[in-house]
Amino acid sequence: MTVAQIASAQGPGEAAPDLAAWMGAYGGELRRYFARRAPASEADDLVQDVFLRLQSARFGAPIADAQRYLFTVARHVLASRRRKSPARHAALEEAPEPVSHLSPERILVGRQDYARAIRAVVDLPPRARSAFRLHRFEELTYAAIADRMGISRESVKELLRRASDRVSDVLRVEA
Known part of the structure; x- marks a missing residue:
């Protein structure tokens, strides 16, 4: 055509x-x-x-x-x-191989990992825990966290770095 x-x-x-x-x-x-x-x-x-x-x-x-x-x-x-x-x-x-089913062991390990992560966050010092919660769960920016907590953005950054390091250390050591 x-x-x-x-x-x-x-x-x-x-x-x-x-x-x-x-x-x-x-x-x-x-x-x-x-x-x-x-x-x-x-x-x-x-x-x-x-x-x-x-x-x-x-x-x-x-x-x-x-x-x-x-x-x-x-x-x-x-x-x-x-x-x-x-x-x-x-x-x-x-990509990992897809999991065909959730075995009881896999469910138990997942629950234990979840409990360790929650315990690690709860065991953070109060200011670090508050900054971590605001950033990770409420998705606030460093500036918004600084305003809410009455501290500088650099202090927020340092608190979040320490909190992340502590949570990572706890999860890595207990794994």
Whole structure:
């Protein structure tokens, strides 16, 4: 199908393209384009992403050069996939094996860890415990904690550092 035929398939004055005609005309070309630039197993998914973007796009005017437009979208889809790919694959490779069930031992260990963490926070000195609670549980900023406690931001920072160190030490030693 030629560009003129694609443009005429849009209809006079229509802004949205006829995706079925575009898929028929350019689907194979897009697959070959992606097969040369990405793993062949991903080519169909990438073509689908192109047409998905086209379907959700809002067009203000008819597209003059359909092929050029499609391959511009294809380049953007490929760049987007490449940007996301390393992090996604690294996260999948490093992910621990999924736990199929929670055994009684696993539940007991979790409860013991939770109790140790709570005990470590409760055993903090009062000012450090207060700063820790405000920061970790109420999600206040250092400045907000400083205002509420009547101390400087640097003092808040030091209290939180000490509190975190103490809680970490307790959890590490008792593990």
